[in-house]
Amino acid sequence: MFVRDELKALRGDDREARTHRVAMEEALEDCRREPRLAAVLEELLRYGEGGDFAHCPALVALFEHTGAARDLLRPLIGRLTALHRAYPLAQLAFRHRSQAGAHVLQIAAKARATLSLVLQDAAAFSELPIATFVDAEQREMVLAGKASASLFAIEAEDRGRVTLNSVRTELQSGARMKCTGPRRSRLIQPSHESLLTLRLARTAGRPGPTRRIDVRSGRIVHRASGNAADSRAELAMLLLGRMGRSDALPVLAARTRTGDAQLRWQAVRHALRSIRRQVCRSSRELRRIAKIRSISQLGHCWRNCNVSVHLCFPSPVDATGDPFAGGWRCHARGDCRCDRRGLRSPRGRKRPSRR
Structure with a gap:
């Protein structure tokens, strides 16, 4: 594997990396102290704790037109871009992810609310008609680009299939979308242009499951827990099961009585597997003793x-x-x-x- 000399130097001496990190942190703190951004972050915390969006004037003004959003974000993005030009190997100061043409840059997160920039290019627009329904309140405003979108609402649900109502809309700079609750979602149609949006999202206090639905047939193709704590508990149970920890059986048994139905089922499955493993181990031990004696x-x-x-x-x-x-x-x-x-x-x- 080829490793550049600059990376070798950083691996051998982390003083330069610390310099990059400190410069990024200082720049980010300076931008957050700017009055307009500080007001937005303060109201983002209030909104994340359950406040009404209409009672957050800074957030309302941010999503009224693209000019306010650009004026707010331009100093922040410009400052960080200049720093990355000076320090190309510096770590990005925000939480971010990139997957299949979709790039998310989380500007701030307060309580249950997040404010993010979302860029979707041609590779992100899947031709598969699958929409994701999340138990959250989401507002999006298009900052640049054009595309078509379909807004879906679940009218009825029966035995793993749903009945959907859809409305098609054209997206361009200044267009806004809103999806509230686990029964509403949107699906952006394939396009050759990139689409940049500003997204404000707030998860529910006790979020329900996240579902992916084939909008043509109404079939639920995937279901996942909407609660991050439940997901962490599932991973922990899986790890304990793979480790063969017999002392985890009381914990698994307790998990079968509380939490989401999916989490309880996973706890039952891992508990039964642990019991089976202990029975097999005891049988092998008895056979070994019988053979020895x-x-x-x-x-x-x-x-x-x-x-x-x-x-x-x-x-x-x-x-x-x-x-x-x-x-x-x-x-x-x-x-x-x-x-x-x-x-x-x-x-x-x-x-x-x-x-």
């Missing part, structure tokens, strides 16, 4: 029994808990005083004595 070998008792071939095995566990302390029993004669020294193999060869 020679309690499951056919032999010939030549001392006290007149039966040619029989099986001697330990009697039930006594009060001490030792399965070999209760004496031996013969399956053909009942009580039997023969011991391991009196057992012969089927070939007539006497077994060696264990002392």
